[in-house]
Amino acid sequence: MTFLGLLFYILAAVTVAATAVAITRRNMVHAVVYLIVSFFGTAMIFYFFGAPLLAALEVIIYAGAIMVLFLFVVMMVKVDSPGEDLLPARQWIPAAVFGLIYLVIAFLMIFETRGADAPLGLLIASPRDFALYVLQNHWFSIEVISLLLLLALIGALQLGKSQTKPGTGDET
Amino acid sequence: MIVPLSHALILSAILFGLGVFCAVSRRNLIMMVLGIEIMLNSASIAFVAAALRWQNLEGQTFVLFILAVAATEVSVGLAIIVYAFRRTGSFDPGNYNLLK
Numbered sequence: 001m002t003f004l005g006l007l008f009y010i011l012a013a014v015t016v017a018a019t020a021v022a023i024t025r026r027n028m029v030h031a032v033v034y035l036i037v038s039f040f041g042t043a044m045i046f047y048f049f050g051a052p053l054l055a056a057l058e059v060i061i062y063a064g065a066i067m068v069l070f071l072f073v074v075m076m077v078k079v080d081s082p083g084e085d086l087l088p089a090r091q092w093i094p095a096a097v098f099g100l101i102y103l104v105i106a107f108l109m110i111f112e113t114r115g116a117d118a119p120l121g122l123l124i125a126s127p128r129d130f131a132l133y134v135l136q137n138h139w140f141s142i143e144v145i146s147l148l149l150l151l152a153l154i155g156a157l158q159l160g161k162s163q164t165k166p167g168t169g170d171e172t
Numbered sequence: 173m174i175v176p177l178s179h180a181l182i183l184s185a186i187l188f189g190l191g192v193f194c195a196v197s198r199r200n201l202i203m204m205v206l207g208i209e210i211m212l213n214s215a216s217i218a219f220v221a222a223a224l225r226w227q228n229l230e231g232q233t234f235v236l237f238i239l240a241v242a243a244t245e246v247s248v249g250l251a252i253i254v255y256a257f258r259r260t261g262s263f264d265p266g267n268y269n270l271l272k
Contacts, residue, residue, distance in 0.1 A: 008175050012183045016190070022195065023198070023203070028203065035209075038210075045220075049220045053232075054220060059249075062239070066242065068247060069247065071204065072193070096193070113178075122174065134233050138233055153247075155248050160252040
């Protein structure tokens with residue numbers, strides 16, 4: 001195992017552990033902060049796999065913007081329900097068993113596939129090459145995505161605004 | 173030379189399973205959206221690893237679009253959640269039974 005491989009396994013272990021801690025927290029602020037740790041690990045894994053631009057975007061958008069949005073929502077609404085508990089065991093244990101069976105089968109398929117165990121080389125797509133590739137081959141998708149973001153902006157604004165308009169509902 | 177592709181795929185599968193568990197078993201809308209975020213993130217890991225395996229930038233392009241769609245989904249989803257919270261005063265989807 002090379003040094004970079006060891007680093008990858010450490011990063012993967014930290015990412016999985018942080019995610020597992022995050023999804024079991026009762027306190028939503030703790031969950032969001034643990035998930036930020038997980039996304040930083042994911043960003044470093046992206047960098048290992050030769051995507052420095054995507055690593056930067058992962059930190060900026062996922063760990064920065066999206067998680068801060070979650071924090072704002074958690075802070076904006078008053079949550080006074082410590083009684084939020086997991087579903088009763090007899091409801092989620094069958095789902096967990098089926099999911100584990102699928103996961104084990106997926107592992108076996110991954111290991112039995114020929115060529116999947118060839119080690120990945122070190123190759124870095126520089127941000128310049130990546131940006132040129134995207135804008136030369138996928139410029140139309142970029143425009144569609146920008147339209148989608150505009151629609152999301154208008155939709156979120158409308159959803160937030162219709163609260164203050166009188167006559168839409170008795171409770172505000 | 174670093175790790176084989178299968179190990180990256182296994183990491184992605186484990187993260188996806190954790191995300192599904194979070195989205196299914198929690199009774200809190202914010203935690204369910206967090207689970208969806210974890211699932212999108214694990215798919216991104218698989219895409220980037222496959223892009224390195226086949227030396228093709230299409231995978232990284234997909235991750236770029238996944239990022240944009242995740243940002244859109246979170247902003248609209250959280251707006252809807254806040255709207256529903258103001259109407260019903262709860263994050264529990266089991267309490268959204270105004271039509272009953």
